Amino acid sequence: MLSVSNLTKSFPSPEGAPVKVVDVAEFLLGAGEQLALRGESGSGKTTFLNLVAGILAADSGNVMIDGVEMTALREAGRDRLRAEKLGYIFQTFNLLQGFTVLENVLLGMSFGPRGADRAHAREMLGRVGLGHRLNHYPRQLSTGQQQRVAVARALVNHPRLVLADEPTGNLDRRNAREALALIREVCREQGAALLLVSHDEEVLGGFELRRDFAEVNRPALEATR
């Protein structure tokens, strides 16, 4: 499902010299697998996810998603691939505050292959327990409910791969457990692979498959030495 090889990304330091943030020799994730990556803040986890999602362009290396080489695509192609095959759940939810719950999910669909399907969006929101909050705005929801909207938006297009960046980082314990269970459950239902990054041991502990990001990413490994 996901195959990463020799992926690198550098950013210029304040002094101007490039600083390598991501250097991943190889990373694999099978279809339908659920893997948790453990990593400290600043270890390059988000950059890695952004590279996999095609939001950031890599300096070198390959990212292959569901048989398509993301890194060989131009930006518009990466946008299309992201809309068609990926779901992204953010720590800060990244909901559009000026749009209703239903519209947030519809927007998530509208760039995908099937386009905006109101009935399916309602169904998905019902699945995450928000069928009665369709016309509410994000600010009218609790943080736990907002993360549910984000989950619905990420999964409404039936993605092949779901990326989750500290998805429970802004939630209290109870909401975190519920949100995590929901993400994993819906991914399982849809047969989507899940790549989750977190530094929270309680979150990581629930995963059968988990890896230390420092094992995967050379700069992170060097930082721990």
Place this chain on the structure above:
Amino acid sequence: MTLPLIVYRSLRQHALSTWVTAAGIALACGLLMCVWMVKTQSHAAFTQANSGFDAVLGARGAKLQLVLNAIFHLEASPGNMSAADAEAIRRHPMVKTAIPIAVGDNLRGFRIVGTVPELFTQVEYSPGRKFILEKGGVLFSADQRQAVVGSFAARRLGLAVGSTFRPYHGLSFDPKAEHAEVFTVTGVLAPTNTPADRVVWIPIRGVQTMSGHDPKSATDVSAVLVQLRSPAGGFMLDMMYNKQGNRLTFAYPVGAIVAELFGKIAWFDQVLALVAYLVALVAAGSVLASIYNSMSARQRDLAILRALGARRRTVFGAVLAEAAGIGLLGAVLGFAVYAALFAGVAQLIRAQTGVVLNLAEWHPVLAICPLGMVAGCALGGVIPALKAYRTPVAETIAPVS
């Protein structure tokens, strides 16, 4: 659904700045359309409003003054001409109809014009249209102190059949200058949408023999309104009166002479148009500023859309469509501004000249101007749209962990 939804929500989120900017555009659009339409319609109306006459003969003076006085009932008369001169042109073989008029009095600011009944029975004030009296009215008798009142003047002065009045001396209203003679209204003219609507018409003898007028000029007339048998007659009479003679002025053709007036006040049109263009420019600039200023607050939303799979050109298009949307809103509101301004100006022109401008009349500028505004606003949206286009998704959307 995506683009319209994004545009609609964004406009709603910034409702105050949207409305303020749209109001500026509406003002510019309405002003531009009004200036253009008033200019176009008044030019057409004045140059075509010859009241059915081809030419005017009067005392030696400026042709424009003669036409304004005799046809539009504005300005002072350049002087009198003798009855013999009036009779001479009436008998000229190239002249079909000659209607003498005499001016010099008013009724509370509305001009009193002395003329002959043939004006109402023989002359078509526009092709196929003759003067019609409202029900119950009859024409005045040439030798009686009677009057026929134009529709606008009758309404403003509160005159109806059977009403009586005493004229005031001069073309401007002076309450102390009341004449002794009492005239009785015998008829009210149906609206003609010409300057005749603003006139109180009485027999020409009534003006000539009014108390206080010089008895020596009791047979003089102010001008003669002329219908020609052919255009060739106009050139012949022009030669005769203007080039060979030096006592009288023959103003022909009426439309071309009125067009001179518009030539003289063209600078005023240009100033108005310039003001309107500047307002339009400022409005387009305000669209740019308004959207550009809101971009910082919206960059995160745009980055989220990009993260969801929206392409650069989609967010570029959304911002451009938003700018065009503000322009469209302004253009629609602009029609209300246009209607209000035009109605006010048209009312003023009608009150002053009797010429009627039509709010509902179609002109391409009514499409060009709003479309131009929308295009201008979209153009104003290009810079903020480029900013949206270049929004760095990863940096904007989340802090790197």
